[in-house]
Amino acid sequence: MAVALSFFIGHWYLSLFSQTFFLHRYSAHKMFHMSKFWEKFFHLFTYITQGSSYLTPRAYAILHRMHHAYSDTEKDPHSPHHTKNIFTMMWKTKEIYNGLLSYKFKIEKRFEKDLPEWLSLDRIGESWVSRVLWGLAYVLFYVIGYLYFDVHWGFFFLLPIHFLMGPIHGAIVNWSGHKYGYQNFDNKDESKNSLLFDFLMMGELFQNNHHKHPMSINFAKRWFEIDPTFPMIKLLTWLRIIKPKAKSLE
Known part of the structure; x- marks a missing residue:
């Protein structure tokens, strides 16, 4: 039981760290510098x-x-305010995402600047062979646990979350972070801070703060707010794995 629960929690937070640290704060915003070696490392991670x-x-x-x-x-x-529900929002995002993968979706040049690319790895990661093999690995883990380690059959219901972990994280952030919570700043949009202690999404649900200060590494802005990813970034900075940009520390 403990092994299966640890596996699920571990997958949830490791995947989430990759999303908030590498995909969001580095790839999209370039809040900090890292060498090509570490860029490849976290890309693979x-x-x-x-x-x-x-x-x-x-x-x-x-x-x-x-x-x-x-x-x-x-x-x-x-945006949750221009779709009927969370599923239609996810589908719209998926369609645009697929268009970007195929280079068929027309975008403004300003969005293409300084993007991390590893074409061979991205082709593998986006292939159905890779997705199916990872999915089978998750299934096999629970099957072995059920047969030999007394893992409860109920854990099999977690498999859809394992299969769609990345999009699920994105759906939670984009839906909740623009519908529910409080606002510290008037950003002329519907961004909200959904949680005071955002351990569930590692700081990603401080959307109102983030939209006000999009280059700030620390998504928490008030004394009672905690961004769990920020101390991890400070550790990586201390280890000289990354170097934050000056304006990201404001």
Whole structure:
């Protein structure tokens, strides 16, 4: 039981760290510098931790830059205020994402600047072979646990979350972060801070703060707010793995 729960929680937070640290704060916003070696390391780390739901950094970054530029307007690729429900929002995002992967979706040049790319890895990560093999690995883990380690059959219901981990994280942030919570700043959009202690999404649900200060590494802005990713970034800075840009520390 404990092993299965640890596996799910580990997958949730490792995948989420890849999304908030590498895809969001680095790929989309370039809040800090890192060497090409570490860029490749975290690119690969993102593929491994997201597995079957791998999101290509280039496409993710462009989507997110569009989201900031068009926040909560009809041109926003994932605003909950221009779709009927969370599923239609996710589908709209998926269609634009696929268009970016195929280079068929027309975008403004400003969204394409300085994007991390690893074409061979991205082709593997986006292939159905890779997605199916990762999915089978998750299934096999629970099957072995059920047969030999007394893992309850109920854990099999977690498999759809494993399969779609990356998009699920994105859906929670984009839906909740623009519908529910409080606002510290008037950003002329519907961005909200959904949680006071955002351990569930590692700081990503401080959307109102983030839209006000899009280059700030620390998404928490008031004394009672905690961004769990920020101390991890400070550690990586201390280890000289990354170097924050001056304006990201404001």
